[in-house]
Amino acid sequence: xxxxRAAAFVAVSCAMAxxxxxxxxxxxxxxxxxxxxxxxxxxxxxxxxxxxxxxxNPEKRILVAGVGSSAGIESVxxxxxxxxxxxxxxxxxxxxxxxxxxxxxxxxxAVIVNLDNPVTSLTTSQVADIFAGTIKNWRxxxxxxxxxxxxxxxxxxxxxxxxxxxxxKGGDFDPTAAVLPGTGQxxxxxxxxxxAIGYIxxxxxxxxxxxxxxxxxxxxxxxxxxxxxxxxxxxxFFTKGEPAGLAKEYIDFVLSAKIQNAVVRDAGFLPxxxxxx
Amino acid sequence: MSDERNKMTxxxxxxxxxxxxxxxxxxxxxxxxxxxxxxxxYLKEAILQNLFLLCACVAVAGVGLIFLFVxxxxxxxxxxxxxxxxxxGDKWYPTKGSFGILTLIINSLLAMVGALVLGGPLAVGxxxxxxxxxxxxxxxxxxxxxxxxxGIPSVVYGFFGLVLLRPIIAQMFGGLGFGLFxxxxxxxxxxxxxxxxxxxxxxxxxxxxxxxxSYAMGATKWQTISRVLLPAAKxxxxxxxxxxxxRAIGETMAVVMVAGNARVIPEGIFKPFLTxxxxxxxxxxxxxxxxxxxxxxxxxxxFIISMLFVAAIRVISRFGKEMS
Numbered sequence: 110x111x112x113x114r115a116a117a118f119v120a121v122s123c124a125m126a127x128x129x130x131x132x133x134x135x136x137x138x139x140x141x142x143x144x145x146x147x148x149x150x151x152x153x154x155x156x157x158x159x160x161x162x163x164x165x166n167p168e169k170r171i172l173v174a175g176v177g178s179s180a181g182i183e184s185v186x187x188x189x190x191x192x193x194x195x196x197x198x199x200x201x202x203x204x205x206x207x208x209x210x211x212x213x214x215x216x217x218x219a220v221i222v223n224l225d226n227p228v229t230s231l232t233t234s235q236v237a238d239i240f241a242g243t244i245k246n247w248r249x250x251x252x253x254x255x256x257x258x259x260x261x262x263x264x265x266x267x268x269x270x271x272x273x274x275x276x277x278k279g280g281d282f283d284p285t286a287a288v289l290p291g292t293g294q295x296x297x298x299x300x301x302x303x304x305a306i307g308y309i310x311x312x313x314x315x316x317x318x319x320x321x322x323x324x325x326x327x328x329x330x331x332x333x334x335x336x337x338x339x340x341x342x343x344x345x346f347f348t349k350g351e352p353a354g355l356a357k358e359y360i361d362f363v364l365s366a367k368i369q370n371a372v373v374r375d376a377g378f379l380p381x382x383x384x385x386x
Numbered sequence: 387m388s389d390e391r392n393k394m395t396x397x398x399x400x401x402x403x404x405x406x407x408x409x410x411x412x413x414x415x416x417x418x419x420x421x422x423x424x425x426x427x428y429l430k431e432a433i434l435q436n437l438f439l440l441c442a443c444v445a446v447a448g449v450g451l452i453f454l455f456v457x458x459x460x461x462x463x464x465x466x467x468x469x470x471x472x473x474x475g476d477k478w479y480p481t482k483g484s485f486g487i488l489t490l491i492i493n494s495l496l497a498m499v500g501a502l503v504l505g506g507p508l509a510v511g512x513x514x515x516x517x518x519x520x521x522x523x524x525x526x527x528x529x530x531x532x533x534x535x536x537g538i539p540s541v542v543y544g545f546f547g548l549v550l551l552r553p554i555i556a557q558m559f560g561g562l563g564f565g566l567f568x569x570x571x572x573x574x575x576x577x578x579x580x581x582x583x584x585x586x587x588x589x590x591x592x593x594x595x596x597x598x599x600s601y602a603m604g605a606t607k608w609q610t611i612s613r614v615l616l617p618a619a620k621x622x623x624x625x626x627x628x629x630x631x632x633r634a635i636g637e638t639m640a641v642v643m644v645a646g647n648a649r650v651i652p653e654g655i656f657k658p659f660l661t662x663x664x665x666x667x668x669x670x671x672x673x674x675x676x677x678x679x680x681x682x683x684x685x686x687x688x689f690i691i692s693m694l695f696v697a698a699i700r701v702i703s704r705f706g707k708e709m710s
Contacts, residue, residue, distance in 0.1 A: 265672035
């Protein structure tokens with residue numbers, strides 16, 4: 110108990126000291142402090158990478174905030190932050206802002222079914238109709254005469270948001286679908302129920318479920334990086350002009366094998382290098 | 387001497403109450419009976435009584451503060467969407483500005499009624515067994531088991547339901563296994579200890595003379611139980627069942643794991659659904675603004691439902707006392 114208190118005290122003191130130092134330095138405008146704002150999808154990568162970076166470089170400070178992709182792009186273009194993170198590409202009107210794109214990870218969503226399900230491929234519009242509730246039987250997409258068991262994610266899920274944008278194009282999900290609060294739950298329910306269909310990040314697909322071929326393209330790192338797999342997106346770090354100084358150091362750190370293979374994969378994304386080859 | 391003092395306080399509790407009423411008096415007022423209590427004993431008694439009063443106050447303040455806080459946080463939603471629209475609207479799409487909780491109320495009631503139909507007889511049967519049928523040795527085995535049922539954390543029930551029960555139900559009846567039926571089974575078991583222990587108390591409080599009279603009239607055991615004991619313990623059993631209803635409608639963690647959480651009235655008992663309690667768990671992580679206020683509004687509704695249950699128990703108990 111005593112040891113715990115002492116540890117807590119040390120931790121709090123360190124945090125306070127760091128904050129003070131951080132404020133002082135960023136105020137003086139030197140290159141030891143970096144602000145990264147934007148996508149909440151990218152938050153797990155950006156944050157863990159920032160922590161690891163600061164452990165390796167104790168004199169540097171990196172502040173990470175999740176405010177949404179659009180707000181991130183806005184703040185990097187007006188100079189409020191040094192790096193704007195985004196889970197979407199630039200809109201046409203944003204391309205003239207002089208932002209340089211560093212691709213840091215791939216986010217692909219696999220549509221998964223039970224291993225016993227004879228269906229192996231669907232089109233994007235079939236998937237959309239299934240999740241909107243207009244296709245209700247596997248027979249309608251070439252499967253057995255069984256009712257489809259829809260498995261959806263909760264509204265707090267970034268995967269649900271991305272799936273809604275990429276597949277349903279903003280349309281409504283079937284409200285009668287089961288709503289589960291985690292990737293692991295979706296996967297285990299689909300693995301057990303022959304009639305089930307769900308979606309999870311490609312990074313979390315394992316042998317217990319079957320990832321469907323969409324529009325004739327199988328989901329794998331190569332097709333995702335090539336941009337041919339339709340239910341996918343690239344995650345970006347945007348900088349105003351070519352990254353330099355601390356921003357470049359940090360981006361290089363995020364792109365290093367250590368972060369890409371551990372942190373990026375743990376967060377359910379694919380390393381950008383997987384598609385580069 | 388000290389034995390003498392203890393005896394005084396034990397045998398005459400009324401005197402102590404009189405004492406605390408004048409706690410500010412420097413010493414006990416003169417009197418034949420009081421003169422034997424020393425100043426130290428008197429102080430100790432006064433401190434203890436006030437300590438217990440404080441305990442009671444904290445409990446009451448807890449209820450009051452929660453009600454006040456939830457009320458203040460949730461009240462604006464009634465003003466914003468209107469009480470009728472909130473309670474009577476059947477569309478819960480808070481991110482699109484639609485805040486009707488009728489679907490959730492109906493789903494909660496469906497879950498509760500089913501659990502009661504399955505669990506009520508099970509619990510009353512267990513209580514009859516414990517109180518009237520079981521041998522003392524068997525009773526010592528069964529009662530702790532029932533009590534242990536009450537001690538299992540609800541998340542364990544939920545986990546059990548999700549991992550073990552749900553796949554079995556999915557295999558037997560089709561679907562994904564989420565839905566009313568699974569929730570009923572879990573809740574039925576969860577309300578057994580609540581109803582069984584209180585029903586057993588009610589049965590035990592029936593005087594033995596009544597049992598003996600029944601047997602003396604030539605009634606069998608079953609006739610005694612069904613025609614004499616259960617009617618005699620009726621009020622206590624109804625109270626127990628209402629408490630069980632409160633437990634069923636308020637249960638959250640176990641339900642959220644096996645209900646499937648679809649915000650519609652289910653089309654069948656094997657289809658996913660969302661209740662008043664589970665909507666709070668599901669929506670709280672991302673709710674903001676009016677949505678968050680609406681969740682507090684849901685909490686107010688839950689609070690009022692449980693107040694109604696408590697009030698019902700009070701009214702029925704009073705009614706029962708007047709009857710006898």
